[in-house]
Amino acid sequence: MNTNLPIVVNxxxxxxxxxxxxxxxxxxxVLVCEHNQAGTFGLVLNQLTDVNxxxxxxDMHADLPLYVGGPVQQNTLHFIHRRPDLLDESIQILDGLYWSGNFDQVKQAVNLGTLTERDIRFFIGYSGWGEGQLANELEQKAWIVSQTDADFLFSTPANAFWRGVLKRMGGEYKAIAHYPVDPRLN
Structure with missing residues (x-):
């Protein structure tokens, strides 16, 4: 295995x-929510659906957007947020960003308007990699690895996220951000 692979962490x-x-x-x-020896669980941050x-x-009455978290188990609902003060059982992903929590509290806070789009994102399905699968894809250079913060994540529109992350990384990545979707059209 290549020891020069980028380091992936929660x-x-x-x-x-x-x-x-x-x-x-x-x-x-994809935001990596959990990464360990058994595999990796993540959520696609920039695939917005046309469903709320x-x-x-x-019994949830707010028109919050719904994202596609990935191709696995698209009959499941997941969420990330930055309000652990409102949601018990939250799992910290990084400073100021949490995954999951007490869903009854989520529904109540959303319905009361104390938990809004500025602080929570919902996803159907997820992205998953089995043991060694992500390392193999990294070796094939299918993914660029970077870090983020909760403010950038929640303030960047879904349709600008891929380019925004690359531009923020600077250097060669800033140039990659401008690549056309289909290079034959360039």
Whole structure:
């Protein structure tokens, strides 16, 4: 195994290289929520659906956007947030960013308006890699690894996220941010 691979930890971003060739992850940015010897669990941050959470959770009454977290188990709902003060059982991903928590408290806080789009994102499905699978994809240079912070994550629109992360990284990555989706059209 290549020991020069980028280091992936909880909170890392996996940025799809421009010509990945996988329609599930084209121009995607995946937040790694859990990474260990058994594998990796993440959520795609920039695949917005045209459905709101209130369309899939009947007792949630706010029109918060719903994202596709990945191709695995798209009948499951996941969320990240930055309000552990409102949600018990939250799992810290990085400073100021949390995954999961007490869902009854989520529904109550959303319905009361104390938990808004500025502080929570909902996802159907997730992205997952089995043992060694992500390392293999990193070796093939399918992903660029970076870090983020909660403010950038929640303040950057989904349609600008892939480019925004690369521009923020600077250098050669800033140039990659401007690559066309189809290089034949360049």
């Amino acid at each position: 909170g890392s971003l996996l940025i799809a290289e421009p010509f990945l060739g996988d329609s599930n992850f084209e121009r995607s940015v 959470v209130s369309d899939v959770i009947e």
